[in-house]
Amino acid sequence: MRTIKFGIFGLRRGATFYRNVMMNNGEVVAVCDRDETKLEEAKKHLGGNVAAYTDFDAFLAHPGLEAVFLCNNFQQHTPFAIKALEKNIHVLSEIIANATMAEGVALVRAAEKSKAVYMIAENYPFMIFNLEMKRVVEGGTLGKIMYAEGEYNHPFNPYDAAEMRKYVPFARHWRYLCPRTYYITHSLGPLMFVTGAKPVRVTAMPVYAPLPDDTISGSVRGGDRSAVITCLNDDDSVFKVTGWAEYGAHCNASRFCGERGQIENIRGDFNRLLLRYNAWDKPEGKEEMTEYAAEWNDPDEELIKQAGHEGGDFFTIREFFNAIRENRRPIFDVYFATTMSSVAILAHRSLLERGVPYDVPDFRREEDRVKYENDNLSPFVAPDAPNYIERWSRPFVPSDEAVAEYERRIAKQD
Ligand SMILES: NC(=O)c1ccc[n+]([C@@H]2O[C@H](COP(=O)([O-])OP(=O)(O)OC[C@H]3O[C@@H](n4cnc5c(N)ncnc54)[C@H](O)[C@@H]3O)[C@@H](O)[C@H]2O)c1
Numbered sequence: 340m341r342t343i344k345f346g347i348f349g350l351r352r353g354a355t356f357y358r359n360v361m362m363n364n365g366e367v368v369a370v371c372d373r374d375e376t377k378l379e380e381a382k383k384h385l386g387g388n389v390a391a392y393t394d395f396d397a398f399l400a401h402p403g404l405e406a407v408f409l410c411n412n413f414q415q416h417t418p419f420a421i422k423a424l425e426k427n428i429h430v431l432s433e434i435i436a437n438a439t440m441a442e443g444v445a446l447v448r449a450a451e452k453s454k455a456v457y458m459i460a461e462n463y464p465f466m467i468f469n470l471e472m473k474r475v476v477e478g479g480t481l482g483k484i485m486y487a488e489g490e491y492n493h494p495f496n497p498y499d500a501a502e503m504r505k506y507v508p509f510a511r512h513w514r515y516l517c518p519r520t521y522y523i524t525h526s527l528g529p530l531m532f533v534t535g536a537k538p539v540r541v542t543a544m545p546v547y548a549p550l551p552d553d554t555i556s557g558s559v560r561g562g563d564r565s566a567v568i569t570c571l572n573d574d575d576s577v578f579k580v581t582g583w584a585e586y587g588a589h590c591n592a593s594r595f596c597g598e599r600g601q602i603e604n605i606r607g608d609f610n611r612l613l614l615r616y617n618a619w620d621k622p623e624g625k626e627e628m629t630e631y632a633a634e635w636n637d638p639d640e641e642l643i644k645q646a647g648h649e650g651g652d653f654f655t656i657r658e659f660f661n662a663i664r665e666n667r668r669p670i671f672d673v674y675f676a677t678t679m680s681s682v683a684i685l686a687h688r689s690l691l692e693r694g695v696p697y698d699v700p701d702f703r704r705e706e707d708r709v710k711y712e713n714d715n716l717s718p719f720v721a722p723d724a725p726n727y728i729e730r731w732s733r734p735f736v737p738s739d740e741a742v743a744e745y746e747r748r749i750a751k752q753d
Pocket of ligand 1: 350351371393411412414433434435460462506648
């Protein structure tokens with residue numbers, strides 16, 4: 340198996356992949372981060388031969404670099420992806436693929452022109468429960484899937500300074516600028532992967548419940564805890580998904596309802612599944628209700644078990660490297676990636692308008708590209724920028740005092 344010469348850009352998330360790359364016969368030859376302490380840590384892990392850069396262009400020019408993993412800020416992947424694709428360097432991009440509609444158009448055009456592979460690094464579809472649901476759905480015993488739900492619910496203890504410091508080291512970090520619908524791939528990705536259905540129309544509602552002011556981040560965040568998003572799909576099925584939600588208890592969950600039965604994972608458990616059929620319609624030899632644990636049935640099982648995100652991170656690298664080696668489109672190609680982003684972006688607009696529906700474009704079609712090629716609206720720019728769109732369902736911009744207070748609270752040693 341040919342070794343892939345790989346570079347990693349952004350070394351918080353990116354630094355968790357060194358072992359995974361090696362397990363899939365890749366070699367990290369270069370890393371890039373503007374934070375030099377992270378470069379030093381990388382050298383400690385990877386040895387002195389790895390080249391360390393603070394500047395992306397210099398990193399991209401590293402001799403022999405074949406492929407890059409973009410693990411920089413959530414909303415800033417597209418310009419870096421395009422630069423790499425223009426040099427025919429393969430791109431694995433962390434989520435989200437594009438943060439504006441215009442970026443989605445530009446990304447598709449760049450990927451089509453390039454000889455390189457583009458893949459979005461969506462890892463949740465590869466978690467064991469989602470793979471098992473794909474196996475059952477494709478087995479056909481549930482009949483046509485008419486409805487599916489996906490939930491990515493990741494609340495943080497709002498009084499835990501260490502946790503906030505780790506994930507949100509300053510108040511204007513992307514995690515606090517990110518509207519609820521934008522972090523959508525962990526809930527929508529598995530549903531698109533399992534069913535093959537593609538959203539064509541979207542609508543969303545905010546779940547508004549501000550955190551109390553005495554919590555660590557209460558005074559710097561808008562009040563939306565989640566967004567409840569519905570998608571009408573190209574096969575007449577309907578999805579209900581959340582973006583990044585923070586309510587109830589932590590879980591990643593999917594549920595698929597077909598003509599004859601349904602399958603879901605038990606919320607809070609990655610590996611307990613509940614498969615049910617109606618009494619009058621159950622396939623021969625099946626129980627009405629079965630609760631069971633899925634199995635990997637994969638030759639790389641031992642390696643998968645060592646990887647992050649319940650094994651999902653292993654599959655992401657394996658699929659990307661195999662697509663490069665076999666010179667083929669990966670499962671999560673640029674159309675899959677930009678469709679998820681369009682749902683995220685247009686769901687947010689729907690939410691701001693209290694549920695007005697939006698058609699989801701198909702960027703394979705030139706007429707859809709032309710419609711959005713100059714649409715630069717973004718919730719991530721400063722509120723006085725001409726292309727700013729509100730971040731929250733009720734307008735909110737934290738004061739300078741609140742920002743200073745946040746940074747004081749997370750700096751305090753616990
Ligand atoms: N798929 C998953 O399960 C998963 C999990 C965590 C994070 N992520 C994704 O990974 C990405 C990174 O997340 P994170 O939590 O590591 O974010 P982070 O903000 O903690 O880290 C980003 C890193 O990129 C560096 N960086 C940003 N812009 C740079 C630039 N122009 N030049 C040099 N260095 C730059 C920063 O210094 C920082 O070290 C995000 O897109 C996030 O959505 C995905």
